[in-house]
Amino acid sequence: MRLTRIVRSLQIGWTAARVWGMYKIPYWLKKLRGRELSESELSAIHERAAQKTLDLALGLRGVMIKMCQAVATRADIFPPEIIDKLKQCHDAVPPKGFEIVREIVESELGKSMDAVFSSFEPEAMASASLAQVHRARLVDGREVAVKVQYPDIETIIRTDLANMRRVCRVYEFFDPRPLPLLPLLVELTRHLGMELDFVREADCADRVRELFVDDPQVKIPVIHREWSTRRVLTMELVGGIKITEKRKIEAVGLVPAEVLQNLMYIYVRMILAAGFFQADPHPGNLFVSPKGQIVVLDFGLSKELPEGFGLGLFELMFSLMTFNESAMVRAFEELGFRSKTGDTTTFVAIARRMVNRSDTGAFEGELTEDMTDELFEAIREDPVAEVPSDFVLVARVFSLLSGIAHSLGSRANILQAMSGGGPAPGPES
């Protein structure tokens, strides 16, 4: 294990040094000739650096994959060449063998597998960077999905994070205008801490289920607490059609636009109304039952928003819809955006760019991927603005939902979902 740690440290350090050199050597050479790097030269360097980082991540897995995924969501900090490359960093990894899984499950549950499960599929249903999932049946006959954390993953992550912190400090020491990598690493550390604690994940799933307790159109799998620990999570096995499979959805007689409306209602209720949400709505975590019920899985990355954030976000979208500039500035500030010079016209300029990237040239309630990309690009280009990380996460969620909406031939209209999908509800009477 100690040797593995040393090897991982060396690989990370060596790649970091090479990436740094990729930028600095051409920069110094150009400077000696009294010139600057052209945009196309810089773009080529970004691509090479991203490729090198991606290769390292795919080789080391674990936290490096997570780091690449985190970077790929921060278009407000990194250039598009890096974002596009690192977006390819999927966290599907070969699963561990059954004997290792058995060992973890038995040691975590304190019982032999046979005492808990009448059957346990040796082949994993899915595997990702931190854990893998197996189909099983409890001794009482209930079908379950068992999520098992990889052995030593916490140690590997701690090592990788420590290495990356060192690399970031060295980079910040040498670079006169460093990218803000350390805050990103702090955020990643926090998120990984959440994802590694399955008891927390169970709590989050219960909290969201409670939010939809009277709503038959939402399904959150029940967690079997007695067979769950910090590293093993046993939950009700729930299936369905993958949310992006439009033809299969239509084949069971459902209307994709209504499925999407249902999904949007769920996320708008979680984010804007409850201020607590499952922050990873990628298509692998969302299914539709033949009756139109939306199944939400994986609460490892769930997030609590500060009080007033939902109302602030609503006011921002509302002001974008009416293009009310003063209201827009107020909303940006309430959400935590800060202009370093105090010049609030920056926010209006950013909003203009963002709205211009929509399909119609007007904000109609949907935060598309193009619009959020434009927002982050504007922020990155203009160094006067700072963006709150909660907003980045929420914008990412809504742009993922927009992607799902488009694959269903529909639109992820946030304001429409909030108003009930049709005409606005009447005042409380």
Place this chain on the structure above:
Amino acid sequence: MSDALVYTPEQLLSSEAAAEPLIANGVRCHGGFDVDGQYRSPRTLCRAPAIEAWQAQLSQDGHPLLEVPSRAMPPQYPNAAQAKLLLRHGVREPLVRSLTIISIVEGFGAMIRDVQVPDLGEVLVEPFAGTALAHLQSGLFEAHARDESGYRDEGGHKQMWEAARDAALENPHIPGDVLMRLMGRRGQGGRPAPLFPEIGQPLERMLGFMANVLVVEVFAEETFRWGMDILSDPDVSAAAEIAGGMVSHIQADEKPHVEYLRTALSEVSARTIKTVEGGTLPGKQVIDSLMHRILEQTTRARPADQRDDLRENLAESMRTATNPSALQDDFDALETHWAPPARTGFEAAEDAA
């Protein structure tokens, strides 16, 4: 009264020049005051006479104007006397929450500009030039949207309700659960099934949306009465004149909305609708059935559900008072009972069906 029946979008969006603008809580709002200090609603220079002319034409052709029965209007809860009682005991949250929700709902009115209007020439048998129907997408929906949500830096009803709230209650803290309350519980069955699949979804969706907005607009009269009663009472309002006045301006602005919506729906009711398979259906049957269903929903199950949710919420808020149980008793004593009318007034089509 003007005889003109055809207008451009610019005309329907045009306003009288105001001698003094309406400023609400520092925000420039629509409308304004004439030289005599009278409030003038926005975008009514041509819209108001246009609606009158379309209504006159309808009447001249022998067709009645659709009426939403005011007896079907559910009362506001808590009622004005109950709300004032709470304010006198320092329990402000319920009213702040209600006023904020009203402002947001007003803002959602902007979504009417996104309503898809099918090619009416394809779905109506009789001609419709020179009617409100012909102007829905060329000015009427847009004017309605701007009135409700504001337009660019000019505030609309959303900002006016916020201003009334902030003036009367001195910039209160907005409870964190406002959006949760707004979204409430959703129905168990999702969207209602189409009543007339034979006329095609786009037409039924548009007519259903308009009928729903009409009912909301008519029922809002009760909200205005309630709002003015509370906000213009100096005993509980820190700026009685300003806050009460703001609500009365909103009430005045809503009149054209009710009028153009009931005119357009009546125009459909007076015509014949083509079915997708080449047949026809009387417009009256479609409109009456839609109105019946909406009134059934808005006057029966929904008020009772909302009331149950609110009662829990109110009891929680009252716990902050000095003597919660005495306050709860006084509150309950001010209760006014209301039952929805047995009939909506639009049953004829359903009975015939």
